[in-house]
Amino acid sequence: MCIRPLGPDDVPRMVALQAEVYPSGLHESAQVLSSKISAVPAGWTSLAATQGEHLCAYALGYPWRADLQPRWNHLLARHHDCDVLYVHDVAVSVAWAGKGIARSLVSQLLLQGARFGLDRAILIAVEGAQGYWSRHGFVAADAGQVDPAFGSEAVLMSRRLDPISPEPLARQ
Numbered sequence: 001m002c003i004r005p006l007g008p009d010d011v012p013r014m015v016a017l018q019a020e021v022y023p024s025g026l027h028e029s030a031q032v033l034s035s036k037i038s039a040v041p042a043g044w045t046s047l048a049a050t051q052g053e054h055l056c057a058y059a060l061g062y063p064w065r066a067d068l069q070p071r072w073n074h075l076l077a078r079h080h081d082c083d084v085l086y087v088h089d090v091a092v093s094v095a096w097a098g099k100g101i102a103r104s105l106v107s108q109l110l111l112q113g114a115r116f117g118l119d120r121a122i123l124i125a126v127e128g129a130q131g132y133w134s135r136h137g138f139v140a141a142d143a144g145q146v147d148p149a150f151g152s153e154a155v156l157m158s159r160r161l162d163p164i165s166p167e168p169l170a171r172q
């Protein structure tokens, strides 16, 4: 299993993975997925877990502005003055579920957020995944409005990101 940055060439396989794990109302178009990979600050990457050519899982997340409402299946425009990490979508192929792949991808995404100086992560739990996200330290946030496209059970969740300590200076 290899974890690497998600790239535009992965989009067709992401579309197939979405079709495997989400009901059709929660599928995003290839164009939208591409924008969510690309319209991000320099140095930011979403993550793919692969075995050979096979996309086993992906975690799509990016810096976001807490005052904006996350949207489902909506082209991402590059935002400035981002103050939170938004974990948009984590999907694991059924054959690879339960092996800690999502845990590993989410941990790396949260770490990357902290390295970018973000001190909070948010997400919208769909399809009853609230219990899964609470294992990662997310708690239901004061509602605000959630885009109805996420489904009637969608819950906005949030957690703090621990600051990254500066690297100790190497001894001379």
Ligand SMILES: CC(C)(COP(=O)(O)OP(=O)(O)OC[C@H]1O[C@@H](n2cnc3c(N)ncnc32)[C@H](O)[C@@H]1OP(=O)(O)O)[C@@H](O)C(=O)NCCC(=O)NCCS
Binding pocket: 021, 022, 089, 090, 091, 092, 093, 096, 097, 098, 099, 100, 101, 102, 103, 104, 124, 125, 126, 127, 128, 129, 130, 131, 132, 133
């Ligand atoms: C939810 C999902 C990302 C978990 O991926 P994974 O790689 O299997 O997760 P991990 O291996 O890190 O964790 C597995 C554990 O989480 C639990 N879990 C999985 N989905 C869960 C859910 N919806 N609610 C609560 N717990 C859940 C499993 O039962 C397992 O528990 P165990 O460790 O006690 O056996 C994956 O099942 C998936 O892609 N689901 C469909 C898409 C989805 O709902 N994504 C989240 C949208 S917000």
